[in-house]
Amino acid sequence: MGLKFARMHGCGNDFVVIDDRTGAWHARREALAREICDRRRGLGGDGLILIQPGRDGADFRMTYVNRTGMDGEMCGNGARCTVLRAAQLGLIRSAGLMATDAGPIRAAIDGSAITLQMTPPMDERPPLRLDIAGQPFDCYTIDTGVPHVVIFLDEEAALEALDVDGVGRILRHHAAFAPRGVNANFAARRGDGSFRMRTYERGVEMETLACGTGAVAVGLMAHRRFGSDAPVLIHPTGGGLLRIGFRVSAEGFSDVTLAGPAELIAEGDIADGWLANHGLISASAS
Numbered sequence: 001m002g003l004k005f006a007r008m009h010g011c012g013n014d015f016v017v018i019d020d021r022t023g024a025w026h027a028r029r030e031a032l033a034r035e036i037c038d039r040r041r042g043l044g045g046d047g048l049i050l051i052q053p054g055r056d057g058a059d060f061r062m063t064y065v066n067r068t069g070m071d072g073e074m075c076g077n078g079a080r081c082t083v084l085r086a087a088q089l090g091l092i093r094s095a096g097l098m099a100t101d102a103g104p105i106r107a108a109i110d111g112s113a114i115t116l117q118m119t120p121p122m123d124e125r126p127p128l129r130l131d132i133a134g135q136p137f138d139c140y141t142i143d144t145g146v147p148h149v150v151i152f153l154d155e156e157a158a159l160e161a162l163d164v165d166g167v168g169r170i171l172r173h174h175a176a177f178a179p180r181g182v183n184a185n186f187a188a189r190r191g192d193g194s195f196r197m198r199t200y201e202r203g204v205e206m207e208t209l210a211c212g213t214g215a216v217a218v219g220l221m222a223h224r225r226f227g228s229d230a231p232v233l234i235h236p237t238g239g240g241l242l243r244i245g246f247r248v249s250a251e252g253f254s255d256v257t258l259a260g261p262a263e264l265i266a267e268g269d270i271a272d273g274w275l276a277n278h279g280l281i282s283a284s285a286s
């Protein structure tokens with residue numbers, strides 16, 4: 001029998017996606033995420049995504065769980081994968097409304113790109129100067145569905161040389177961002193006005209190859225720091241291109257969009273024996 005899964009990624013941020021419209025896995029999502037996201041003994045992934053029934057007009061719901069078992073209110077790369085999977089499951093055609101813990105997200109599939117109408121950003125704060133590992137950083141903070149800090153480096157070479165895991169881990173746990181913690185994004189502007197970025201992700205507890213909500217944070221803070229106009233193009237480590245759209249007024253940012261690729265890698269069945277061995281179903285059920 002087994003448990004049907006899809007392995008998917010958005011710019012290298014990778015996920016195990018499960019059709020959980022029965023809701024059978026919601027209560028066990030933390031344990032399932034920890035076990036299935038293990039890159040040696042499981043399928044591997046930065047997070048687990050459960051596709052569940054939508055309510056209040058939503059076509060479906062995305063429940064996102066980081067690989068450590070920590071719920072994430074939103075996941076930009078994961079949301080694009082979820083929209084693609086929902087279309088593959090016949091829940092939507094080329095557009096739809098997805099419920100998330102951060103709020104409803106309207107999405108559209110346009111060829112190889114998927115565009116998300118992001119929830120309104122929140123909790124933007126003026127840059128905070130923090131000394132981390134002996135280096136001063138100006139930390140721009142904003143919540144783009146999950147909490148983010150954005151640090152701009154002067155040179156792309158400095159970004160590539162940065163100890164993202166070391167510096168990112170300190171920021172992620174810093175008292176300034178307690179109690180929720182924060183995703184730590186580091187970016188450098190290119191001559192063409194686009195940005196290269198790297199991210200230490202809260203809940204993954206390491207650098208990932210891309211972070212969609214982090215790219216939105218970089219795009220919006222690029223407007224604050226450099227006056228960048230929409231769309232801001234972002235180059236994540238994992239390849240692909242993320243396009244951040246927005247309007248800005250005295251009231252802040254609105255009409256924020258995230259556009260980028262999503263890819264189905266494989267689909268199949270998680271063996272009942274594996275589920276039983278990892279305490280996820282009773283042995284008798286396997």
Ligand SMILES: N[C@H](CCC[C@H](N)C(=O)O)C(=O)O
Pocket residue numbers: 013066071072073074075076077078146147182183201202203204210211212213214
């Ligand atoms: N790690 C994030 C959630 C996933 C964000 C990232 N993978 C994205 O694409 O937005 C958090 O729990 O704060």
